[in-house]
Amino acid sequence: MxxxxxxxxxxxxxxxxxxxxxxxxxxxxxxxxxxxxxxxVALLFMVMAGLAAATLMGATAGTWVVVLAAVVGAYMALNIGANDVANNMGPAVGAEAVTLGGALVIAAVFETAGALLAGGDVVSTVSRGIVSPESVAEPQIFVWAMMAALLSGALWINLATWLGAPVSTTHSIVGGVMGAGIAAAGFAAVNWPVMGAIAASWVISPVLGGLIAALFLAVINNRIIERDDKIAAARTWVPVMIGIMGGVFATYMAMKGLKKLVHLSLSDSVLIGLAIAIPLVFLMRPIIRRQSEGLENRSKSLKVLFSIPLVLSAALLSFAHGANDVANAVGPLAAIVHAVQDGASGDRVEIPYWVMVVGAVGLSFGLVLFGPKLIKVVGSEITRLNAMRAWCVALSAAVVVIFASWLGLPVSSTHIAIGGIFGVGFYREWYHEKILKENRDMSALPVEERTRRKVVRRSHLMTIMMAWVITVPATAALSAALFYAATLLAGLR
Structure with missing residues (x-):
């Protein structure tokens, strides 16, 4: 036993x-x-996009080309979602106004809504005049040029996301189109004045974004933070700032986010902004008064008053981004579909609804699957953000886009937002040293330690700037190589 x-x-x-x-x-x-x-999951989505294209196109000549383009377009949309959307939600996450999970949900919903409800229904097939349509008028050459441009842009954005560098998806696809156009028809095919304007925007847009964000932060410091009674000052000025935010975003949405539904001039858009801003100021006064009751008279208490406006601004930026930048993923895809179906490259094409769905869903999938890395970089690793600083960044992005649209400058929302973050960071360094007279002499410390203690992390500044500078040349070279290889395999050389 x-x-x-x-x-x-x-x-x-x-x-x-x-x-x-x-x-x-x-x-x-x-x-x-x-x-x-x-x-x-990303691979499954790309396969589903290809199957959808095959089903909708049927057994027609060139179906396999459209299927391949749909897969590449889905890949591009995933990468845009992973990289570009961080610019909208990163500051809100870094300021702890919303959790990372909440930011992913908000951005996914508003990106998809913007793409499907207000996405551009007509797109220039050669990226808004970068390459002359008649120079690549032969349908087969045009199809492979667009395919090479799309794939090169997607590969570059994928690499940038892996490296943690927020780059311009617009400039990525522009570079791809330029490179493929040069490979297909020579340097004369490129509209060099337009490319010069784009190159100028590399400097103009981040500098403007940084200056305007720093200006808003200076106003907040002067009118609220430096006052003896910060809460009383906030009750006066926060409603005004929220009204400005509402008016700016109303103007922004009227000009950029809702252009599919209605076309408005700049003056009409500004009037709409004023019609929103003025009543919003009076509406927010009692709300801010109730929110501020019981708050301690210190700067940290003020983040409560800016958190909700910050989340709303991030959501609106996501909507407008989905409405505009979805074309970077689906514009070349729509051009390929048009060329295969009609046998002509065309100067302007309609985007089929199924193509818009691929772009919209791809943006959201890319954000949820791969976006957290860039959101963390943008939100907390460049400089420390609170709700007020992040609000300044979001508002500066909208203001610069409106100003650039008025001047006709091709700017990148990525460059503006990142410029705004650097702007508030450098302003803080200047403010602490020159205004508060804080002793920040670190000359006795090693170089590495001095760099680490700076408000703005210089390592990220250099990485991002280099990524911006080489985006167009890199995607152009890659696109030209891909175009040459594709036409060689297709027997066109």
Whole structure:
């Protein structure tokens, strides 16, 4: 009897060891497979996009080309979602106005809504005049040029996301189109004055974004933070600032986000902005008064008053981004579909609804699957943001886009937002040293330690600036190489 009990106990002990080994194996499998979940879902989405294209196109000549273009377009949309959307939600997350999970949900909903409800229905097939349509009028050459441009832009954005560098998706696709156009028809095919304006925007847009964001922060410091009674000052000025925000975003949405539904001039858009801004100021006064009751008279308490406006501004920026930048993913795809179906490159084409769905869903999937890395970089790793600083960044992005649209300058929302973040960071450095007279002499410290203690992290500044400078040349060179390889394999050379 005793031996039977011992054998049973020994068997149970052995079973426990085996179960523990199995449990450890399951944990190890889950740990190693977790990084593969996001690429797996992304690959499944790309396959589904290809199957949808095959189903909708049917057994027609050139269907396989459209299927390939749909897969590449889905890949581009995923990368735009992963990289570009961080500019809108990063400041709100960095300021702790919303959690990372909440930011992903808000951005996914508003990006999709913007793309489907207000996405541009007509797109220039050669990226708004970068390359002359007649120079690549032969349909087969045009199709492979657009394919190369789309793939090169997607590959570059993927690399930038992996490196943690927010780049312009607009400039990526522009560079791709330029490179493919040069490979197809020579340097004369490129509209060089337009490319010169785009190159100028590399400097103009981030500098403007930084200056305007710093200006808004200076106003907040002067009118609220430096006052003896900060809460009383906030009750006076925060409603005015929220009114300005509402008016600016109303103007922004009228000009950029809702152009599919209605076309408005700049003056009409500004009048709409004023009609929103003035009543909003009076509406927000009692709300801000109630929110400020019981708050301590210190700067940290003010973030409560800016948190909700910041989240709303991020959501509106996501909507407008979905409405405008979805064309970077689906514009070339729509051009390819048009060329295959009609046998002509065309100067302007309609975007089929299924193509818009691919772009919209791809933006959201890319954001949720791969966006957190860039959101963290933008929100907290360049400089420390609170709700007030992040609000200044969001508002400066909208103001600069409106100003640039009025001047006809091709600017990047990515460059503006990142410029705004650097602007508030450098303003803080200047403010602490020149106004508060804080002793920040770090000359005795090693170079690495001095760099680490700066308000703005210089390593990110250099990485991002270099990524911006080489975006167009890199995507152009890659696109030209891909175009040459594709036409060689297709027997067109």
């Amino acid at each position: 005793r031996s039977t009990i011992d054998e049973t106990a020994k068997a149970i002990k052995t079973l426990d060891k085996d179960l523990k080994r199995i449990s450890l194996l399951e944990q190890a499998t889950a740990f190693t497979s977790r990084p593969l979940v996001a690429p797996g």
